[in-house]
Amino acid sequence: MTNHQDRAPGMDVDLLQGSTSPWRGLLLAQESWVALSILVLGLIVSFIAPTFASAGNLLNVFQNACFIGIMALGMTPVIISGGIDISVGSILGMCAVTLGIVLNADMPLAVGIIATLAMGIACGVFNGAIISYLQLPPFIVTLATLSIGRSLALVLTNNEVFYEFGQATASIIALGGGYTFGFPNVVYALIIGVIILHILLTMTRWGRYLYAIGGNESAARLAGIPVDFIKISAYAFSGLMVAITAIFLVGWLGAVTNSIGTGYELQVIASTVIGGASLNGGFGSALGAAIGAILVEVIRNALLIAGVNPFWQGTFVGCFILAAVLLERIRSLRR
Amino acid sequence: MTVLARLEHIVKDFGAVRALDDVTLDINHGEVLGLMGDNGAGKSTLVKTIAGNFQPTSGSYSLDGQPVHFSGPAEARRHGIEVVYQDLAICDNLTAAANVFLGREMMKRVGPFKVLDHKGMNRRANEIFKELKSETRPAALVNRMSGGQRQAVAIARTRLSESKIVLMDEPTAAISVRQVAEVLALIRRMKDQGLSVILISHRMPDVFEVCDRVVVMRRGRKVADKPIAQSSPEEVTGLITGAIQSA
Ligand SMILES: Nc1ncnc2c1ncn2[C@@H]1O[C@H](COP(=O)(O)OP(=O)(O)O)[C@@H](O)[C@H]1O
Numbered sequence: 001m002t003n004h005q006d007r008a009p010g011m012d013v014d015l016l017q018g019s020t021s022p023w024r025g026l027l028l029a030q031e032s033w034v035a036l037s038i039l040v041l042g043l044i045v046s047f048i049a050p051t052f053a054s055a056g057n058l059l060n061v062f063q064n065a066c067f068i069g070i071m072a073l074g075m076t077p078v079i080i081s082g083g084i085d086i087s088v089g090s091i092l093g094m095c096a097v098t099l100g101i102v103l104n105a106d107m108p109l110a111v112g113i114i115a116t117l118a119m120g121i122a123c124g125v126f127n128g129a130i131i132s133y134l135q136l137p138p139f140i141v142t143l144a145t146l147s148i149g150r151s152l153a154l155v156l157t158n159n160e161v162f163y164e165f166g167q168a169t170a171s172i173i174a175l176g177g178g179y180t181f182g183f184p185n186v187v188y189a190l191i192i193g194v195i196i197l198h199i200l201l202t203m204t205r206w207g208r209y210l211y212a213i214g215g216n217e218s219a220a221r222l223a224g225i226p227v228d229f230i231k232i233s234a235y236a237f238s239g240l241m242v243a244i245t246a247i248f249l250v251g252w253l254g255a256v257t258n259s260i261g262t263g264y265e266l267q268v269i270a271s272t273v274i275g276g277a278s279l280n281g282g283f284g285s286a287l288g289a290a291i292g293a294i295l296v297e298v299i300r301n302a303l304l305i306a307g308v309n310p311f312w313q314g315t316f317v318g319c320f321i322l323a324a325v326l327l328e329r330i331r332s333l334r335r
Numbered sequence: 336m337t338v339l340a341r342l343e344h345i346v347k348d349f350g351a352v353r354a355l356d357d358v359t360l361d362i363n364h365g366e367v368l369g370l371m372g373d374n375g376a377g378k379s380t381l382v383k384t385i386a387g388n389f390q391p392t393s394g395s396y397s398l399d400g401q402p403v404h405f406s407g408p409a410e411a412r413r414h415g416i417e418v419v420y421q422d423l424a425i426c427d428n429l430t431a432a433a434n435v436f437l438g439r440e441m442m443k444r445v446g447p448f449k450v451l452d453h454k455g456m457n458r459r460a461n462e463i464f465k466e467l468k469s470e471t472r473p474a475a476l477v478n479r480m481s482g483g484q485r486q487a488v489a490i491a492r493t494r495l496s497e498s499k500i501v502l503m504d505e506p507t508a509a510i511s512v513r514q515v516a517e518v519l520a521l522i523r524r525m526k527d528q529g530l531s532v533i534l535i536s537h538r539m540p541d542v543f544e545v546c547d548r549v550v551v552m553r554r555g556r557k558v559a560d561k562p563i564a565q566s567s568p569e570e571v572t573g574l575i576t577g578a579i580q581s582a
Pocket residue numbers: 349352353354372373374375376377378379380381
C-alpha cells in the first residue's frame with residue numbers, strides 16, 4: 001500500500017544508491033498523499049462551514065484522532081506481520097473497566113496504570129499465543145476475543161458506570177483531560193508513540209523480523225527467525241497501546257462505561273490501512289498509522305459539522321478504505 | 336580430490352514410502368555435482384537429509400571424516416552446509432541486503448542501544464554481489480528483481496559464513512533462458528572459490544554445462560554416479576526413465 005516498489009520502510013538509507021532523489025520517495029509515499037487529502041478536505045470543509053477551522057474544533061479533532069491513532073500504532077506491527085487484531089475495541093473495554101475497578105477501590109493512580117497496562121498486554125499475549133501455537137487465523141481468534149472481552153467487561157462491571165476514582169480522581173482527569181503547553185496530553189502520547197514505533201520498525205531486529213514474517217513467513221522461519229515469539233509480541237504491543245489509550249480516554253471522559261470502545265476496531269484498522277499498511281502483510285509505517293487516524297477523524301468531524309446525518313459516517317470511511325486499497329493496486333500494476 | 340561429505344547406506348522412510356533406499360554418495364571438495372531424476376525420485380529428500388531438515392531412518396553421514404547427526408538446518412549451517420531453497424525463501428518486501436542478512440543482521444552501537452547497521456549490511460552485500468559478478472543493488476527491493484538477481488540474493492546468503500557445501504534445489508526451474516546463464520555463472524564462481532555445489536535440475540543442458548559429476552536417482556535409489564565427461568544426455572535420459580537400468 002505504501003511506496004512498496006520504490007522505498008522499503010527504513011531502508012532508504014543507502015548511499016550506494018545515490019541516484020534516486022528523496023523527493024521521489026516522498027511523492028510516492030502514501031503518508032504524503034494522506035496528508036494532502038487532509039489539507040484539501042480541511043480547506044473545502046472550512047469554506048462550507050467556517051466553524052471547522054476554529055481552534056477549538058481543530059484541537060477537538062486532533063484529540064479524538066489521538067485515541068484512535070495510538071491504537072492504530074499498536075495495530076501497525078500486527079498488520080505488518082500479516083495478522084489482524086479486531087479485538088482492540090473490546091480490549092479497550094477490558095482495560096478501562098480494569099482501571100475503573102482499581103481506582104474505584106481507592107488505589108493510587110500508579111497501581112491503576114500498572115494494572116491497566118498488564119491487562120492490555122495479557123489480552124494481546126492471549127491473542128498472539130493462540131494464533132501462533134494453535135495456528136488459527138488471526139481474524140477468527142481476535143473475533144472470539146472481541147466477543148469474550150466485551151462480555152467480560154459486562155460481567156465485571158455488572159452494568160455499573162464508574163465515575164468515582166477515589167484518591168486518583170483529580171490525577172486521572174488531569175492526565176487524560178489536561179493540557180501541557182497548550183495541547184492535550186494525549187497528543188504528546190501519540191507523538192512519542194510515533195517516534196518510538198518508527199525507531200522500533202526501522203532500526204531494530206524486531207521491526208525487521210515483523211516485515212520479514214509479513215513478506216514471507218516460511219522464509220523467515222528458514223532464516224531462523226523466532227516467528228512465534230515475534231508474532232506474540234506484536235499482539236502484546238497492540239494490547240499495550242490499547243491500554244495506554246484506555247488510560248487517557250478514561251481520564252478524558254471522566255467515567256467508565258462497559259460499552260467504552262465498542263466499534264473502535266473499524267476506525268483503527270481503517271486508519272492503519274489508509275496510512276499505508278497492507279492487509280496482506282509486509283508493509284506499514286508508524287507515521288502512516290497516525291496520519292491515517294487524523295484523516296478518518298477529519299472525515300467524521302467534517303460530516304458532523306457540515307450537518308450530514310452521522311449515519312453516513314461509516315459510508316465515507318468505508319469509501320476511503322476502498323480508495324486506499326485501490327491506490328495500492330494501481331501502484332503495483334504500474335510496476 | 337578429497338572427500339568432504341560421505342553418505343553411506345542412507346535410508347529415509349516417510350511412513351510406508353521409502354524415499355531414499357540405501358543411498359551411498361561422496362561429495363568431494365570443490366566439485367559441482369548434478370543430481371537428476373524424475374519427480375518423486377528422492378532428490379529433494381536427499382538434499383534435505385544432507386542439510387539437516389530430515390534425519391535419516393538409517394545409514395551414516397560424515398563430514399571431513401567425522402560422523403554427524405544434525406538436529407536441524409541451523410546445526411548443519413554451523414557445519415558449513417547452506418541451502419538455496421527451491422522456492423528461494425526470499426521476502427519480496429525487503430531489500431536485497433535485508434534478505435542476505437535475514438536472521439543474521441549486522442548491528443551497531445548507538446549509545447546504550449544496538450541498532451541495525453543498514454550501511455554496513457549494504458556495503459557487505461554489495462561486496463558479495465561483486466564477488467558473484469552479479470548486478471544486484473543491495474538497497475533495491477527484491478520484488479523488482481529478475482529471477483537471476485533473486486537467485487544471486489539467495490546465493491549471497493550462503494556467502495556470509497564459511498560455507499563448504501551449497502545445495503541448490505532446482506534453481507533454474509522458473510526463470511528465463513538469459514537468467515539461467517546467470518545462475519550457471521554464479522555456480523561456476525562458487526566452484527572457483529573452492530565450494531562444493533550440489534545442483535538438482537531437470538535441465539539436461541545446465542547439468543552438462545556446469546557439473547563435474549552426475550548422479551541419477553530413480554525411485555529412491557542411486558542408479559548412476561559418474562564423471563560428466565563419461566556420460567551423455569542420452570544415457571542420463573535413459574537412466575532417469577528406467578530405459579537403462581544403471582550405469
Ligand atoms: N515430508 C514428506 N512427507 C511424506 N512423504 C514425502 C515427504 N517428502 C517427500 N516425500 C515422498 O518421498 C518421495 C521422494 O520425494 P522428493 O524427494 O520430493 O522427490 P524429488 O525431489 O526427486 O521430486 C516422494 O514419494 C514423496 O511423496
